[in-house]
Amino acid sequence: MANSIITITNMKKQYPEGKGKFTALDDINLSINSGEFTGIVGPSGSGKTTLLNIIGSLDVPTEGEVITLGESIGKLTHRKAAKLRNKNIGFIFQTYNLLPVYSVYENVEFPLLLLKMSASKRKKAVLDALEWLGLTDKIKSRPGQLSGGECQRVAVARAMVKLPEIVLADEPTANLDAENAHNILKMMSKLNKELNTTFLFSTHDEKVIQYLTRQILLKDGKVVG
């Protein structure tokens, strides 16, 4: 437990549904160590994305405790949660979620602007990230001009540019063909090894599963393995 960066204890997440409540996650107990390349694996509706959102401080648990990088998610103010995400957590989404009116460079630069990094450091970090992901020739392109694989590489660059401690990737290969999926996963695996960044995926994609060093099986909101 010494280098555990995510600890979940007796966590439950419920949503209002009609007059009652729908339990999305129940009795979750987990610990994820620094540098892991872990996947939360399960079918659609099993609660993978909800778990990822809570770990990433975008949502809060109904019961129990989630500690991410030493911060209790349920007790964070909006401002502190935003700061945690901004400094320490990178997000990768299934639908890339690139800002449509920004260029590739501007999309990758965005988290660094929020960190108030100096212009020279920012430029170096963005160009380095784009180089890792092989996007240097697409700097001025807009997301609309890129393929799905390229968009997801931009999203990875955006998540990695600030060198976060954790990257949360929600179904990152769901919209990609096999070749692009493998390319992306190889890059993420390489970054995990070189930078010791913790990657946490939510997925039911076999292609992703074969890259994982640890799998957490989720079914009907419960950890089953």
Next chain:
Amino acid sequence: MLSIKLAFRNLIGAGLRTWLNVIVLSFSFVIIIWNKGVLNGWNEQARHDMVEWQIGGGQYWQENYDPYDMFTINESHSAIPQEFKNDIANNEMTPILINTGTIYPDGRMQNVILNGIMPNQKVLKIPTEKLENNSNEISVLIGKRMAKNNKLEVGDYFPIRWRDANETFDASDAKVVGIFNSNVPVIDQGKIWISLQQLQKMLVTPNEATMLITKNVDRKNAEVDGWIFRDHKFLLSDMDEIIRMKNVGGSIFYLILLALALLAIFDTQVLSIFRRQKEIGTEIALGMTRWQVVRLFTVEGAMYSIFAAVLAAIYGIPLLALQAKNGFPMPEAADSYGLPIAKAIYPTYSLGLIFGTVFVIFIATLIVSYLPAKKISKINPTDAIKGKIQ
């Protein structure tokens, strides 16, 4: 600074949507400033013309004089006070004697106001030197409107009838010795200008006057028994009231224009927040606080007014400068309203007007941008990331 930088990127990136709003808002800037400039220009020109042609630096009125009461006007004259003699001799002041009369040009009858004025006066711009006359005939000066209405030309004779101080009617032929062109209809329509001495002789009121017009605004005006001093504030009050009414009318017009432009921005903001939910969710996930996103959208909206001000400056400055140089032509019938309106009004644009307009529009834009943007603070980021409409 971050909000400004990101808002700038967002607006530039949004392309046509941005420029449509900016163009509409820039019209508001230019038209509001132009409208106000025309009114300012008219106000300044009208005041300037009234001072030069009608009211001078101020007026002493004989205590019974009421320009709106024709029944007492013939009794509203008395001897010119001794203390004004030097001022009159030095052309610092000029006496005017006023009486009613009737003229019969071409056999038609028209009631007129007879104004006696010294031919060598230098207080008003009326070309009274034309009234210098050594003959016994009555020489009169009239304005172009009066001449047009009565089909009179220089050299024409017409009968004139008046009632003197002894209540005796008298009549004689008068000769038009000059027609002047003034933007001030009050000294023209229904007015006949005669040499003061001539009129005093006709009315049997030697050395008397109805009013004394001073040349300078800043002269020290002593109190004189039987005479009341009327300053610019009093004499221009009707004009000020008309300008105020025009300003109110103009304000309604540009409020409608501004409202249309603001509605476009409000609509864009509402639509943006509706359509850009995924973007908002992503920005929150990347570490923006909800209030940072609210601020970003508010600054985006407010930035329309800055872009619009720049665009308005690009095409508005040359356009307004050209108008200020060449003037805004007024229709021929404009002077029949009875107001001092020149053939062309030259708009004047003060820095206060320009910066005031920019400031008001900026604040209005800021408010209409903030109102829809504050909804963002209630957005659920996990739904927003997926683009779910909330």
